Amino acid sequence: MIKLENVTKEYPGHSVALKSADADIVKGEFVFLVGPSGSGKSTFLRLVNKQEDPDEGRIFVAGKDIGKLSSWKVPMLRRNIGSVFQDFKLLPNKTVAENVSFALEVIGRPRHVIKTQVPAICELVGLGDKTTKYPEQLSGGEQQRVSIARAFVNRPLILLADEPTGNLDPQTAIGIMRLLDRINKTGTTVVMATHDRGIVDTMRRRVIELSHGSIVRDEAQGVYE
Amino acid sequence: MALRVDYIAKETANNLIRNPSLTIATVLTVAVSLSLLGAALLIQRGVDGLNDRFKDDVEFIVWVEPEASTDQVDLVRRSLEESSGVRDFRFVDRDETYAEFVDFWEDSPEVIEAVGPEELPTSFRVVPLVPDLAVVQALGAEFDGLPGVLKIDFAGEYIKQLNEFTSIASNIMLGAAVASAVASAMLMYNTIRTALFARRREVEVMRLVGASNWFIRIPFMLEGLFQGLVGAALSVLSVYGLNRGVRNLLNSTDFRLLDSFALDSTQLGSIAVWLLLCGAVIGFVGSGIAVSRYLDA
Ligand SMILES: Nc1ncnc2c1ncn2[C@@H]1O[C@H](COP(=O)(O)OP(=O)(O)O)[C@@H](O)[C@H]1O
Numbered sequence: 001m002i003k004l005e006n007v008t009k010e011y012p013g014h015s016v017a018l019k020s021a022d023a024d025i026v027k028g029e030f031v032f033l034v035g036p037s038g039s040g041k042s043t044f045l046r047l048v049n050k051q052e053d054p055d056e057g058r059i060f061v062a063g064k065d066i067g068k069l070s071s072w073k074v075p076m077l078r079r080n081i082g083s084v085f086q087d088f089k090l091l092p093n094k095t096v097a098e099n100v101s102f103a104l105e106v107i108g109r110p111r112h113v114i115k116t117q118v119p120a121i122c123e124l125v126g127l128g129d130k131t132t133k134y135p136e137q138l139s140g141g142e143q144q145r146v147s148i149a150r151a152f153v154n155r156p157l158i159l160l161a162d163e164p165t166g167n168l169d170p171q172t173a174i175g176i177m178r179l180l181d182r183i184n185k186t187g188t189t190v191v192m193a194t195h196d197r198g199i200v201d202t203m204r205r206r207v208i209e210l211s212h213g214s215i216v217r218d219e220a221q222g223v224y225e
Numbered sequence: 226m227a228l229r230v231d232y233i234a235k236e237t238a239n240n241l242i243r244n245p246s247l248t249i250a251t252v253l254t255v256a257v258s259l260s261l262l263g264a265a266l267l268i269q270r271g272v273d274g275l276n277d278r279f280k281d282d283v284e285f286i287v288w289v290e291p292e293a294s295t296d297q298v299d300l301v302r303r304s305l306e307e308s309s310g311v312r313d314f315r316f317v318d319r320d321e322t323y324a325e326f327v328d329f330w331e332d333s334p335e336v337i338e339a340v341g342p343e344e345l346p347t348s349f350r351v352v353p354l355v356p357d358l359a360v361v362q363a364l365g366a367e368f369d370g371l372p373g374v375l376k377i378d379f380a381g382e383y384i385k386q387l388n389e390f391t392s393i394a395s396n397i398m399l400g401a402a403v404a405s406a407v408a409s410a411m412l413m414y415n416t417i418r419t420a421l422f423a424r425r426r427e428v429e430v431m432r433l434v435g436a437s438n439w440f441i442r443i444p445f446m447l448e449g450l451f452q453g454l455v456g457a458a459l460s461v462l463s464v465y466g467l468n469r470g471v472r473n474l475l476n477s478t479d480f481r482l483l484d485s486f487a488l489d490s491t492q493l494g495s496i497a498v499w500l501l502l503c504g505a506v507i508g509f510v511g512s513g514i515a516v517s518r519y520l521d522a
């Protein structure tokens with residue numbers, strides 16, 4: 001589903017963010033990207049949905065070399081990849097339901113699809129009774145659920161999560177992990193960057209460890225270390 | 226993918242009212258710069274009309290005194306025939322002069338009544354070989370001293386001076402119009418950039434969830450287009466007003482020479498089309514550059 005071949009990414013004026021990385025993530029996997037801050041986790045994720053382009057190497061998503069994708073097709077790629085962030089990126093002037101339907105509206109999904117999908121997904125993430133609330137009226141955990149609902153409402157093949165529990169207390173984080181696990185069980189490939197040791201050690205999923213931009217460990221059912 | 230018209234209309238309207246002072250400033254700048262352009266075009270059309278009217282006209286006129294004898298007239302005729310600087314000339318006799326006179330003063334019967342044909346000077350309308358003002362003036366002076374000659378009129382001189390003056394004026398205005406059009410495109414660029422900045426969260430989310438580039442762009446481009454067109458519409462109004470003012474001024478005098486400076490509705494219509502086109506271009510270019518620079522970064 002996601003394949004990196006000898007991928008190197010350097011930001012101008014900075015040291016190398018990702019060095020000759022190789023990885024092969026198959027459909028339906030749940031993968032943790034771990035490593036200290038600055039080790040290249042976010043860069044890895046941004047390369048997958050083409051927010052950045054590699055300086056060297058090739059990246060395949062669903063079998064396609066995304067380096068060869070013309071710029072007008074990038075949106076099509078992103079429709080198959082949901083993204084979740086530490087800071088939620090919710091629109092403060094829109095309600096829960098509006099935030100979620102926004103993701104469908106702007107890709108031109110028909111109104112009747114939006115009308116059925118949005119309440120269903122809000123129910124799925126456990127916010128069925130809060131659809132008319134604004135983000136500021138929600139707890140951090142609830143806001144992250146909205147952002148997951150928005151990322152998942154279009155049923156993407158891949159869900160990228162960049163430290164989704166980074167701003168949450170451990171109890172709330174567990175709830176978010178359960179939700180991501182459920183999404184993964186629907187067949188969606190999940191790649192999650194984190195440096196939350198507890199979560200990685202409890203879940204026992206595949207772990208790819210980055211250090212100064214290099215992949216130093218790739219282990220099935222690994223721990224944080 | 227179906228473009229959702231209601232969504233785009235809503236977003237464009239939101240952008241326009243989000244920052245009303247900037248919207249108004251942009252519209253007014255476009256209006257001012259296009260009004261300058263319109264005024265320059267008005268003058269240029271006026272000059273074109275003037276030149277059309279006088280293009281085939283004589284370059285100078287040798288007026289002969291009403292009391293001049295036949296011999297004197299013949300002498301002038303022979304001098305003209307022998308002159309190497311004259312390409313062609315035509316004698317306008319008393320009847321023709323009177324017909325022209327009546328035609329010219331048709332709005333003022335009291336003038337026509339006061340003057341009889343015998344009081345009018347006849348004239349030679351001379352086309353010189355070289356249509357250069359200095360050469361023509363030198364040539365004309367040769368006939369000035371001949372007996373029976375009343376005076377020499379350089380029809381072309383007046384037109385030429387007017388031409389020079391108006392072309393300078395319209396070039397200055399055109400320059401100012403181009404400069405302020407550039408300024409208004411730059412203001413447009415900044416306005417749209419501000420709109421993009423105000424909506425950076427939405428734009429970021431749109432890009433992440435895979436909204437197409439055009440879907441993101443169109444509301445901002447339409448905002449620019451709308452502002453450009455409203456500015457242009459205001460400038461069309463001011464050009465119509467200016468033209469009406471010129472027409473009233475010309476009608477209040479008996480000076481028919483400059484009539485071509487009051488344009489008819491076809492000419493005005495074509496200027497209006499140009500101004501609207503320029504407004505659209507300013508809006509599209511300014512917003513297009515802003516959107517491209519922001520989204521392709
Ligand atoms: N947009 C950027 N411009 C320049 N340097 C960057 C940028 N993003 C990340 N970096 C650098 O690249 C390296 C890896 O960053 P990142 O991928 O964000 O790591 P992580 O997510 O693991 O903290 C860091 O040294 C960081 O400073």
Ligand SMILES: [Mg+2]
Pocket residue numbers: 038041042043162
């Ligand atoms: Mg990061």
